[in-house]
Amino acid sequence: xxxxxxxxxxxxxxxxxxxxxxxxxxxxxxxxxxxxxxxxxxxxxxxxxxxxxxxxxxxxxxxxxxxxxxxxxxxxxxxxxxxxxxxxxxxxxxxxxxxxxxxxxxxxxxxxxxxxxxxxxxxxxxxxxxxxxxxxxxxxxxxxxxxxxxxxxxxxxxxxxxxxxxx
Numbered sequence: 524x525x526x527x528x529x530x531x532x533x534x535x536x537x538x539x540x541x542x543x544x545x546x547x548x549x550x551x552x553x554x555x556x557x558x559x560x561x562x563x564x565x566x567x568x569x570x571x572x573x574x575x576x577x578x579x580x581x582x583x584x585x586x587x588x589x590x591x592x593x594x595x596x597x598x599x600x601x602x603x604x605x606x607x608x609x610x611x612x613x614x615x616x617x618x619x620x621x622x623x624x625x626x627x628x629x630x631x632x633x634x635x636x637x638x639x640x641x642x643x644x645x646x647x648x649x650x651x652x653x654x655x656x657x658x659x660x661x662x663x664x665x666x667x668x669x670x671x672x673x674x675x676x677x678x679x680x681x682x683x684x685x686x687x688x689x690x
Contacts, residue, residue, distance in 0.1 A: 542590070549669040550585065550595035551658060552610065552632070561597050561607045564634045571613045571633030574666075575621050582666035586630045587616045594688060595632065596669065596677065598658070605641040606677060609688065610634055639682035652676055 542548070552574060554560070564572060577583055589612045597608035614631035647653050653676065657667035669677075678685050 548589070548593045549671060549674040550589065550593060550612075551598055551606070551667045551669050552595045553598045553600040553665045553667075555601045556599045556603055557601075561599065561634075561637075564597060564608065564610065564632070565637075567633065569633055571610075571631045573614075573617075573620065573629045573631050575619050575629045577619070577629065577665055578627060579665060582664055583616075583628055585666040585668060586628055588668075589630050590615060594635065594674075596638075596674075597634075600665075603641075604644040606638055606647075606681060607641045608634060608638055609636050609683065635688065636683065638678075640680070642677055642681045646680065647677070650676070650680070 554564075559572075574586070577586065591612055591614070593612040595610050595612065596606045597610050598606050610632040612630050613633050616628040616630055618625060619627040619629040644658065647656060647658055653659060653673060656669065656673045657664060661667060675685065678688075
């Protein structure tokens with residue numbers, strides 16, 4: 524039996540979950556170290572650096588959801604494949620200066636601290652509690668959300684003193 528094609532309804536946009544006052548969210552930002560490394564991010568100092576060049580709608584939308592004070596893991600992709608540092612969002616989403624179309628946005632981030640024991644992708648994948656982390660399930664996405672539980676565990680694995688990250 525051949526059925527007539529039915530018109531599919533467009534999916535409704537997913538709205539960001541409202542934040543509680545003072546609530547911090549966590550993220551992971553990927554960078555190829557031969558293009559922009561953790562050492563280069565740290566060299567920018569307190570003035571930070573715009574996180575430019577993102578050309579994926581979901582990643583852009585994740586940046587739109589970021590607020591000042593949110594924290595993100597700095598992940599070396601392609602080479603190293605490890606979480607090496609932590610950055611703080613210091614400016615919310617604004618036009619990417621390298622985009623002439625006006626479609627893409629970026630946030631500004633500054634280095635906060637090194638991850639004393641970089642956490643390798645292989646370690647994340649081998650940790651059952653991190654099986655649902657976007658780094659495992661959406662490996663190609665360059666700007667990813669990280670749950671508070673994932674954040675806490677990865678910080679512990681990397682030797683990061685979370686108490687020093689509280690503001």
